[in-house]
Amino acid sequence: MQKDSRIFVAGHRGLVGSAIVRALGAEGHTGVLTRTRAQCDLTDQAAVAALFEAERPQYVFLAAARVGGIHANDVYPAEFIRDNLVIQTNVIHAAWKAGVEKLLFLGSSCIYPKFAPQPLREEYLLSGALEPTNQWYAVAKIAGIKMCQAYRRQYGFSAISLMPTNLYGPGDNFDAESSHVLPALMGRFHAAKAAGQPEVTVWGSGTPRREFLHVDDLASACLHLMREYDAEEIVNVGTGQDVSIAELAEMVAREVGYQGRIVFDPSRPDGTPRKLLDVSRLTALGWRPRIGLREGIAATYRWFREQGA
Ligand code: GDP
8 A cells, every 4th residue: 555545444433444544634644535335335236336437546445334233233134144145245346346356344353253263273163153142244254355365366366355353442332232332431431420329230141251452453453454454264353361341341330430330131131251362363373352341431431521522
């Protein structure tokens, strides 16, 4: 990527896409191209094809997706599978047709089997059954990986796929029902502190373990691999360290300054028991995260309060 390359970031208003736009800007890239949904609906095949024909981007970061936490995945399975399949198929195909030099597709660590050995190595893909709560999203993402690999094999298209772990950071969705755990807890502890509530409920048993990566670190990894990596194998992106949901809740409560009790609601699903990525492939490619979890939670809480919460 040159500083003046034409770079399309699909999904630039989301958590990941907005972080990629920030990272490109910070590194002096002047040819960043974005479109809102009103300007180009990525589920509209003709609109996507027309955009690529008109703008002829050289590089594409495919960060557009329908995403959500464990509850949203369970309640909107049709939208999760349809929107993700349609968006990624439209963008990958149009990018190849329009002669894009390289495309980076973002998957997710939920593509791995529910009971795969830990830490999760890239070759465990399709070695077992998926976690039921997010299988719709996972199947769509697996199709995206396979589409990138198929277009590379048949057409020589430089499409690479990254599998980020659970992400968090500025620009996240803090809605109580549809969000992921970290922003959900931050919002809930913040509100409970303000209202003087004696206890806060955390879904599930508190025992599942998750790995959390700050989205600015993910964006940095995306730029690094767009420059340095060009092969069909998927690459995990994470920190290689995880915490239990109970530990996470304590960390977030401490940062927010909430001193009440934390209680667990076992009627809510736990999801996958553990989802820790093996990041040795990424490390060998010369990239490491910089933002620790405590520091990242503090930065995200500063951002959250600046939004007027
Ligand atoms: P997952 O990694 O796909 O399961 O995504 P989530 O971030 O939605 O959930 C991670 C874990 O946190 C699960 O075990 C949830 O049950 C647990 N959890 C605890 N409280 C919450 C909450 O308020 N919202 C969400 N989304 N998850 C929660």
